[in-house]
Amino acid sequence: MSGDSATRSEQYGHLAATQIAIIRDGYERAFAAQGVSWAEATAQARGYLPAIETHLPDLVTELRGIATGSGLGFDEILTINCRTEILHRATVASVPTSTRIPGECSSFAFEGDRVSTGAAVIGQNWDWLAFLQPGTVILEVERPDLPNYVTLVEAGLLGKITLTASGLALGLNTLVTSLDGRADGVPFHCVIRALADSPHVAAALETVSRLPRASSGNYLLAGSDGAILNLETSPGGPRNVRPQVARDGALFHTNHFLDRVPDGFDLAPVGMSDSFVRFGRIERRLGSTAVPHPDAALRVALTDHVAAPNSVCCHPDPSSPEGAQWKTIASTILTPETATLEYTAGPPCESTWNRLDYAAFFT
Template identity: 40%
Template sequence: MSRAVPYRRIRVSGTAHERGVQYGQQAREEVLHCRTAYEEAFQKSVGWTWAQAVEATSHLVAPVEDAFPQYLDEMRGIAEGTGVTFEDVFTMNARTEVIWAATVRQSEAERAWLARECSAFALLPSRTEDGHTLVGQNWDWLVHSFDSLVVLEVEQPDLPNFVTVVEAGLLAKSTMNSAGLGVAVNALVTSADTAQPGIPFHVLIRAFADCESLSDAVYIASHHVRSSSGNYLIGHADGIAVNLETVPGDYRGITPILPVDDALVHTNHFVRDVPGSRDVAHYAMADSLVRLQLVQRSIAESIAPLTVDALRCALSDHADFPAAVCCHPDPREPRWQQWATVMSVVLDLDARTMYLSDGNPCQNEYRSLTFEGLLDKPSRLAVLREQLEGGSRDIAS
């Protein structure tokens, strides 16, 4: 499956609520499509009505209110701008928790949610041809997302500006900010994924967008109770990266993984022991085992320094088709259960440039997106660092 029309770019600014209203107004068509598509997906895949999904996520509002009330302001603004309810928008942002909680409950009774998911990577300067830090991924999801993805560009008054490729109505997905931080993600699911009270997966990604350093991001992940499992691959233009495998709960459910030979790759199963629970990937995302082998071989173990073009080639791999690194719809499945690589993205954290394939990378060249100075906003930490390093140079001279 391909896509003839590039994903729309949307620029928002102002307060959290104002940004949400602008987002909802500009992406109204995509938000409504996303809402309708998930109503169908929940009903057909896990047997829940939309009202049941809303009810199943209502207990997650309070943890977000306690930790990140500004993100609820954004969601209320999205709802107002789109003309839907806050509960609709919140449920979309908690759709990971809806899906996996239902999947875990049904796993011993019947086949529930069959997923094709994401292949992510980070490459530090020694592994790239231009010496830049690159973070990226293929994002594989239901084919309805071809009609709901947007490139959201966010200008904030007191925090880093950021850009994210995201399903319209959700707060964040693959993200790069003006402080030089980049985030790629993988869904993970364990026997403990019962939508317990905590911060939803996509809300935590949004929190990373506000971080100015890699340590900030690790702190955020560790100091809040998470509602669901998830993998967060986070890099910084300083030439550093970390991968966080997480299960529901607090800091005890985080397993950090550091780069090996200046590279990280991850798919949708735990590569380390799962704290206090069991990995359900073999049931829910069986293709993850093959995809990890392929991206390990083509990206992490590549001998030559990699370019963006070489990464597009690696992310276009069709081995184990159709559940491949470059995923295509499986004709054996009904349309509502068909998956594809909805987008492929490489984030150049040094140049603050996004390389985006609007659909499968095997069929769509990367667009090079720059952001007219949006990501040139000086980080408060970078300014302080420059002052300190300037003073050190003066002393040395």
């Protein structure tokens, strides 16, 4: 899609209308499984609109354009873009008897000397509700006023796993704390979208820190200049951002906090308990500093099945209800220096790797 904010977002809505409808109906189903009706979810989402209008007003234009193009209402598009806040609120409200929410993502980042290509890289398995996979798309966004970007995302959402013309790559992990469920901050997926405008890793840290965030989340960053950085965040402002620097040129993350949560506590043991084993597995597979890792080693690490089905390479659990089954929706490797996005459509152990080269699109 291309053009100004209104034009390109309306194109997005029109071109992905079928997939957006899948995502909209899928989240109504996901919310209901957590005891939240669609009407309640929409009311909650409306509570985040003032913060978006105040801090990221251009994104309101994009949300309206997606709604217009897709034929859905503005409130429907706003609600799916607040899916993290709605699900987190339900989790916090139900502690300690919370039903588990799907764990999102095992990820890593390496500086160039830790991989055979010599370029910084981010790798990630995105684990989410299995019935939402048919609504997943790759957006290629051409902009006249800001750098182009590409994002792999649930259709209708503003952004997720992202690669930009300015040389920034972004991976993500869901985090949830006792502080989540607020309605006075910017939603997680709006923060993600804002990062597509950042010129480099340091600027991305500034963006995350200056925005009053409604939810917890982890942002894994790599730059075409070789920089890597991880940001653990809980709701709030700069006090609740914990930058984590690479050790021996590597970063690893799953769905629990590695640092202390200011004024709150981590709910991963309740909502995403498999995160701890997954972290240990991805670190063991890729933690060695003996030799640079070849591409094949990165891909193999993302197929790890220890503690299956809720493993690094995640598959539906047949003992769970169909609507509560999740799997690896996509496995991704992003290399900002070469402007490449590699991905699988589904678990990497059973899917073909695809490579997209965006060097020309980013020029």
